[in-house]
Amino acid sequence: MRDDLLTPPSTTADGSLPTRQVHDLYARGVRYAELHEPVNLSSPTPRDLRALDFVRVATARGLLVRWQLRAGRRADPALTARDLTHLQPPASLDGARPAERLTEWRNRFYIGRCVWRRGPGFVQIRDRRDGVLQRFNLLQPAYVQAVTLLEQQQMSGVDPDVLVALRAEHLVLDFGGLDWWAPCLIDRWPVPSMVL
Numbered sequence: 001m002r003d004d005l006l007t008p009p010s011t012t013a014d015g016s017l018p019t020r021q022v023h024d025l026y027a028r029g030v031r032y033a034e035l036h037e038p039v040n041l042s043s044p045t046p047r048d049l050r051a052l053d054f055v056r057v058a059t060a061r062g063l064l065v066r067w068q069l070r071a072g073r074r075a076d077p078a079l080t081a082r083d084l085t086h087l088q089p090p091a092s093l094d095g096a097r098p099a100e101r102l103t104e105w106r107n108r109f110y111i112g113r114c115v116w117r118r119g120p121g122f123v124q125i126r127d128r129r130d131g132v133l134q135r136f137n138l139l140q141p142a143y144v145q146a147v148t149l150l151e152q153q154q155m156s157g158v159d160p161d162v163l164v165a166l167r168a169e170h171l172v173l174d175f176g177g178l179d180w181w182a183p184c185l186i187d188r189w190p191v192p193s194m195v196l
Contacts, residue, residue: 018053019151022061033058034066039090041079042072044175052087052180053153059088059111060184068092080105082129083173086114086184114171116147116183123147125171125183136169150181 025033039051051067058065069090071079080093080101089105092098116125123144125136138144146158150172155163163179166172173180 018050019057021054022057022063026061026063030063032064032066035068038068038070038092040070041175042070042075044178046178049153049175049178049180055087056182056184059086060115060186062111064088066091070094083170083182085109085129086182112186114183115186117186118144118147127169127171127183129170134169136171147181151185153181155179 033054035051035054037051039055040048041052055065055067065088067088067090069080069084069092071094073095075095076083080095081104085105085108087109089102089109093102093105095101112126112128114125114127114129116123121139121144123138125138127134127136138147142159142162146162146166149155149157150166163172167174167179171182173182
């Protein structure tokens with residue numbers, strides 16, 4: 001396997017695998033990766049969500065990823081107009097008007113569109129996917145703990161009320177009954193932190 005290509009994330013149960021993969025690739029000097037199989041969100045498997053995790057972590061790290069999205073014909077238009085626009089745009093997209101939707105996604109995308117950071121006893125989320133800044137300061141221990149679990153896609157340990165609240169803000173997205181944590185953890189600032 002060439003160093004600049006990557007097969008889809010493996011099927012181990014460890015939710016932190018995409019984070020380790022991205023950081024390992026970046027540490028080795030890799031700046032481009034390719035997922036060979038499409039990310040299928042119309043009938044997703046855990047592998048699809050790990051691949052989406054890989055894209056999310058790579059986006060935050062500054063690792064370019066060539067990937068394909070299969071959302072299905074009946075997908076909510078907000079999925080590509082808002083919910084995933086903080087991720088690097090895919091190379092291809094299915095559904096109605098794919099070229100137009102991809103162009104919109106490319107025009108809207110920038111690093112820091114939906115990010116989170118941890119402080120002592122709090123988590124702050126900054127979400128600009130709707131075009132305006134929404135800032136969430138999570139201070140309650142149940143929320144702070146939930147973000148740690150969600151970042152590793154460990155939904156079973158999250159308080160159900162917290163999960164409902166985060167879903168309502170589109171910070172946790174539901175794909176075919178599988179929940180996915182959307183915000184990127186920025187661990188490498190592309191610009192001065194006050195800009196984000």
